[in-house]
Amino acid sequence: MSGVTLLIATRKGAWFLHGDAARRRWQVDGPHFLGHVINHVMLDPRDGSTMIAAGKTGHLGPTMFRSSDRGKSWKEVAQPPAFPKAEKRSVDHTFWLTPGHASEGGVWYAGTSPQGLFRSEDGGDSWAPVSGFNDRPGARKASGGSQDGTPDGPKLHSIIVDPRDRRHLYLGMSGGGVHESIDEGATWRPLIEGLEVVGGFDPANVAFHDPHCIRLSPSNPDRLYQQNHCGIYRLDRPSEHWVRVGRAMPSEVGDIGFPMVVHPHDADRAWVFPMDGTDVWPRTCPGGMPAVYATRDGGGSWQRQSAGFPAEQVWWTVKRQAMTADRADKVGLYFGTTSGDVWASADEGESWSCIARHLPEIYAVEAATA
């Protein structure tokens, strides 16, 4: 592997961090789109050169920018995601971007707030609503109102395309549950069995479910992991029952958080970044002591990884798109914090170093291999 570029999306723009082959030295490249709220920047792994950035500004409505030269130059897309007139809704921002199946160059999916699923067939230049999801029976009831989502609006996120089957899709809604399609988005059904909800509510009602981040294991596409508002889960298909593997986390830390990362070559290994989900939900490092937790046995046990982090008085957290892994044999891990720092580990989480400081609040981190 010749080097990794981190694509950092923040509340005030985007930055790239270009790493050397050893992933020790990092060169800052940016800001790009200074002042834009950038929720996600994604490289198309199918061509290694197309990038899409989803943005808006404090005053202006949402749009997207597209690059065909790996972020050196950008052009606004012709038709960003927008709901049909009949929906009476308007897109506030695009939150999530997923390149389509390897066999379908040019296909992309986007998740928006308010919650909508959109698809592009021209490399992200124009987008159309996926009616099979947005207009499915009970869709609006399942999504709830504006109060049923995250503070800056309900999110459609974690759009996953099965690498073996372009028609097989998963997605998550905060709130609104996990959903699966086996016909390329024409029809959908909830996939929420085994997931817990806030006490007193009915877990059979998809509207009460709040998946924070769902990831499919690259080395075993039948295995999914999920960081949920109510715990960490694993699902081994064809089972439809999520198992709360977060029960094995230390009780003083708990199993609440936003991001979920799976080892690219070993489906038994995964990482989370817990946050404080007690009483008023501070959403900070538990006890002010930052730590990644890693499992090597599919969630049966978890090990604390905190070498290199400050030992105390740390109150940031890591959002759902802001933690990722590269695909090196010795996997590199990366995350960005709500206080604008980027941390990296070149040894699978055993030790960490801060590779960028003082950026704006970080919303997303993606690792692109050169």
Place this chain on the structure above:
Amino acid sequence: MRVMIPSALRSYTGAGEVDAQGDTLAALLADLDRRYPGLRFRIVDEQDRIRRHIRFFVNGEQGFDLALRLGPDDEIYIVQALSGG
């Protein structure tokens, strides 16, 4: 007619003041979008609602309705309003 463009939209127009035409605010915005593709969607959403932090002033009076009639000598200000830190 003269249209004053806020700084946030000058990446589209390249200027703080442009000429455009239309006998209503909606028609003016359609003309602006023809000249500067993509501009309209940043200030008016897909349901034809003026975005939350955008204001239109016609000869110094705020206009709230895209059906507002315009004359050829009117002066239009598009303004970016307070949106927080």
